[in-house]
Amino acid sequence: MSSGDSVAQVQTAQIRAAGSSPARQSAYLPGEAYDEMFAPGGATRPHYELLRHRIETLGADELEDRQETLERSFLLQGITFTVYGAESSTERIIPTDLFPRIIPATEWSVIEKGLTQRLRALNMFLADIYGDQRILMDGVIPRDLVLGAPSFRRQMQHLYVPHKAYANVCGSDLIRGTDGAFYVLEDNLRVPSGVSYMLANRDASRRTFPGTFRQAGVRPVERYPDLLLATLKSMSSEWRSNPQVVVLTPGVYNSAYYEHAYLARLMGVPLLEGRDLVVHDNMVYMRTTNGLRRVDVIYRRVDDDFIDPLSFRRDSSLGAAGLFNAYRAGNVVICNAPGTGVADDKAVYAYVPDIIRYYLGEDAILPNVETYLCREPSQLSHVLANLDKYVVKAVGASGGYGMLVGPHASAKERADFAEAIKADPCNYIAQPTIQLSTAPCLVDGAMEPRHVDLRPFILSGDKIVVTPGALTRVALKRGSLVVNSSQGGGSKDTWVLADDADVAALDEPAKSAGARP
Amino acid sequence: MMLARVADSLYWIGRYVERAEHLSRLAVVMLNANLDRTDAAAQAARIALAAVGDPDPTRSAQVLQAAHALALDKEDSGSVMISLARARENARQVRDQITTETWERLNLLYLRVTDPGVEEAFADDAAGFLQEIIADLHLFKGAADATMSHGEGWRFMLTGIYxxxxxxxxxxxxxxxxxxxxxxxxxxxxxxxxxxxxxxxxxxxxxxxxxxxxxxxxxxxxxxxxxxxxxxxxxxxxxxxxxxxxxxxxxxxxxxxxxxxxxxxxxxxxxxxxxxxxxxxxxxxxxxxxxxxxxxxxxxxxxxxxxxxxxxx
Known part of the structure; x- marks a missing residue:
């Protein structure tokens, strides 16, 4: 764990000087953002009470010990990503924070309903866009915005997708604003990653705070792998009774390789690379030691562009030639469907509330972050005039690249970016700078606030399932709002609490067990 | 039924761990012989180096360097370190096919030989360092035997070993x-x-x-x-x-x-x-x-x- 911030270091020095005193609350200074653990007056929010109590009884040394044990166990399990340098490559663990982030049942039920609604609407939108395009005829979304998006795949036009489930795995990014409400910042419908961290973090935090975990009544996330398998199987259930499911990975050099292997292992299905696949007569096979064997469902963790050199990028060797034709012929299912990216395009994002209203006749349960489209002249001039207040993002970029954070940028950076926007306004959107909520993290032995977001995972096949848990990503640098792991982000476990009734049910047998002689 | 590529990787894991163990043992015998005040050291070094295909007689005179080269040479594709790194790289590619217990033993070995302090640990007690590697390789094989299904994949690995x-x-x-x-x-x-x-x-x-x-x-x-x-x-x-x-x-x-x-x-x-x-x-x-x-x-x-x-x- 590193923190280059001088303020953080001063505080650390004070804590160290105090010896092995408990990690005290006095060092904790939440800023103006909503804090997950403490209400504005400094009182602990009720759902954090158990955890606070536990933390107070542990010394700073004890906490650091547990942090070390945790990091050691991640390294040993190989939960790492690879950092490529000039000479050699090294493997690092994604920094993982000891304290779980806790979400009470009432808040979660809103999130769950909101995400289900959103994914239902987005799947209907995709079926429509790759079908009759009613939404474009009715003028709800500008035609060129959808059909001109780089992620639109005309090859998908009029192609049958079972259950109209295009985005089988979705990982939406939610943030909590200063008002305490959750907003959707981004929908990830292509190949969202991070679910292995959700599961690995849970594994770790159960061991770090076993008593608190049991008492709190945390809803389990361990069923994710079998729910994922059921979702994938449901995609071909109409014509194959026991389909062969596989995971397709770009290979061991991909930064998310650990996750691909992890999911394949927990689902008990083969982990394939493109070179293991053979397509013959529009059938897809894998090369086994005993000849070829038919493949029915491919959970691919390879981007659209790379899955088939005949249909998409010609220079790709990560997929298999002819795969897409086999898909067209209905002999194999690719999950997520190619072309889902058009629904998480940053410009289309601005229209999601309209999309929900159009297909479902409902208002969006989870609001969007206010978004300005630079393609609209009136919005463009507003953005250019207030560049110091907004975050401007390139539509096609992701991972925290190609963006301007107005309030933190210099005048020259803003001027340069303004030129870029004017040159290609369609490629940019702007959003107000949002103070993400903060959660307590263990930084050099002391508890400090760090900004966090929330990435829950939603599965859709014959039905939509939201896993009661999430990956909480943490901006480890004090004050930073960027949580991407490629930009120095970390993660922590997320406890979704069961309803009170469930908590009581969980508590009862434990108490009686303790009372037995 | 298993993927052809996976079978190949498992086979190579077997070959590389066996090679690492053999090379470690050659180096340990060289180092231990070096303690005696006879020409045992030179004899042992000559046999060991000839067995790994390095008949250069001048090298057998410097037992410690020769042992170091066998153990930790980054350039020599036939060193313990490279063998372990390759075994582990193959294991990473078939991570879904081997049990966590087996993987962790091998990953631990890899982390040990690529640790920044490895040169120091070797200089400190070379024979002890290598003996621990041999013991850990036995643990790896034991974990594979005790936790992996004795099916096709396991047989490919053992064929590689033998x-x-x-x-x-x-x-x-x-x-x-x-x-x-x-x-x-x-x-x-x-x-x-x-x-x-x-x-x-x-x-x-x-x-x-x-x-x-x-x-x-x-x-x-x-x-x-x-x-x-x-x-x-x-x-x-x-x-x-x-x-x-x-x-x-x-x-x-x-x-x-x-x-x-x-x-x-x-x-x-x-x-x-x-x-x-x-x-x-x-x-x-x-x-x-x-x-x-x-x-x-x-x-x-x-x-x-x-x-x-x-x-x-």
Whole structure:
């Protein structure tokens, strides 16, 4: 764990000087953002009470010990990503924070309903866009915005997708604003990653705070792998009774390789690379030691562009030639469907509330972050005039690249970016700078606030399932709002609490067990 | 049924861990011999370096450097460190096929030899460092045996282990018993070093008592039925595993099994007196060649087979 911030270091020095005193609350200074653990007056929010109590009884040394044990166990399990340098490559663990982030049942039920609604609407939108395009005829979304998006795949036009489930795995990014409400910042419908961290973090935090975990009544996330398998199987259930499911990975050099292997292992299905696949007569096979064997469902963790050199990028060797034709012929299912990216395009994002209203006749349960489209002249001039207040993002970029954070940028950076926007306004959107909520993290032995977001995972096949848990990503640098792991982000476990009734049910047998002689 | 690429990786994990263990043991014997005030060190170093194909006589004079090169040389593809790194890289590619217990043993070994403090640890106590690696490799094999299903994947890994072992033992014996090397084989110190390098000293003593006789040693390391590092033991296992792996293959595709059976029969029904009379050199060379042929045949049969054979008509 590193923190280059001088303020953080001063505080650390004070804590160290105090010896092995408990990690005290006095060092904790939440800023103006909503804090997950403490209400504005400094009182602990009720759902954090158990955890606070536990933390107070542990010394700073004890906490650091547990942090070390945790990091050691991640390294040993190989939960790492690879950092490529000039000479050699090294493997690092994604920094993982000891304290779980806790979400009470009432808040979660809103999130769950909101995400289900959103994914239902987005799947209907995709079926429509790759079908009759009613939404474009009715003028709800500008035609060129959808059909001109780089992620639109005309090859998908009029192609049958079972259950109209295009985005089988979705990982939406939610943030909590200063008002305490959750907003959707981004929908990830292509190949969202991070679910292995959700599961690995849970594994770790159960061991770090076993008593608190049991008492709190945390809803389990361990069923994710079998729910994922059921979702994938449901995609071909109409014509194959026991389909062969596989995971397709770009290979061991991909930064998310650990996750691909992890999911394949927990689902008990083969982990394939493109070179293991053979397509013959529009059938897809894998090369086994005993000849070829038919493949029915491919959970691919390879981007659209790379899955088939005949249909998409010609220079790709990560997929298999002819795969897409086999898909067209209905002999194999690719999950997520190619072309889902058009629904998480940053410009289309601005229209999601309209999309929900159009297909479902409902208002969006989870609001969007206010978004300005630079393609609209009136919005463009507003953005250019207030560049110091907004975050401007390139539509096609992701991972925290190609963006301007107005309030933190210099005048020259803003001027340069303004030129870029004017040159290609369609490629940019702007959003107000949002103070993400903060959660307590263990930084050099002391508890400090760090900004966090929330990435829950939603599965859709014959039905939509939201896993009661999430990956909480943490901006480890004090004050930073960027949580991407490629930009120095970390993660922590997320406890979704069961309803009170469930908590009581969980508590009862434990108490009686303790009372037995 | 398993992926061809996965089978290949598992096979290579077996080969690389066996190689790492053998090289570590050669280096340990060299280092321990170095403690005696005799020419034992030079003898041991000469045997070990010749067995890994480095006959440069000047190197055997500097035992510590030679051991260091065997253990930690980043350039030499035949060092313990590189072998472990490759075993682990293969394991990473088939991470979904091996159990967590097995993976963690191997990952731990890899983290140890690539640790920034590894040079210091080696300089501090080289023999101890290597002995720990050997012990950890035993833990790896134990974990694989105790936690992995003894199915196809496990058999590919073990075939890799035994093919590598048979080849390495053949090369080690060639150094001491090939027709050109015969005079050296009468040296007591050299013979003790050989037994230690084959991890065979205690089992040998149980069978032949402390009678250190070159003929007995050759017989023991070539033909013993029960000693896990004898060539005969290895070829028996290779045949056994390939018989399982080839069960569903048609006749002409079971070439690897045919070769393995032939090699095993050659050792099983060999006559010790005849070998003694004719010189062990030709038999040992044949073992190395046949192992290479089995390796090729396995690749052709299970991994890189022509697709026309298996496409539906």
């Amino acid at each position: 093919i590598e072992r048979a080849q390495l033992m053949a090369r080690l014996l060639e150094v001491c018993f090939s027709d050109a090397a015969r005079p050296a084989a009468n040296d007591h110190i050299a013979l003790m070093s050989l037994l230690r390098m084959a991890c065979a000293l205690e089992p040998y003593l149980r069978v032949y008592t402390a009678d250190i006789n070159p003929r007995f040693i050759l017989e023991f390391l070539l033909f013993d039925e029960d000693f896990p590092r004898s060539i005969r033991f290895s070829t028996e296992r290779i045949e056994e595993h390939l018989a399982h792996l080839s069960r569903r293959l048609e006749g002409e595709r079971a070439d690897a099994l045919r070769l393995a059976g032939r090699l095993n029969a050659r050792l099983k029904y060999a006559d010790a007196d005849e070998v003694e009379a004719a010189g062990a050199g030709s038999l040992l060379a044949a073992v190395a060649d046949e192992c290479a042929a089995i390796h090729e045949a396995m690749y052709e049969t299970f991994v890189a087979y022509p697709l026309e054979l298996s496409l539906p008509a």
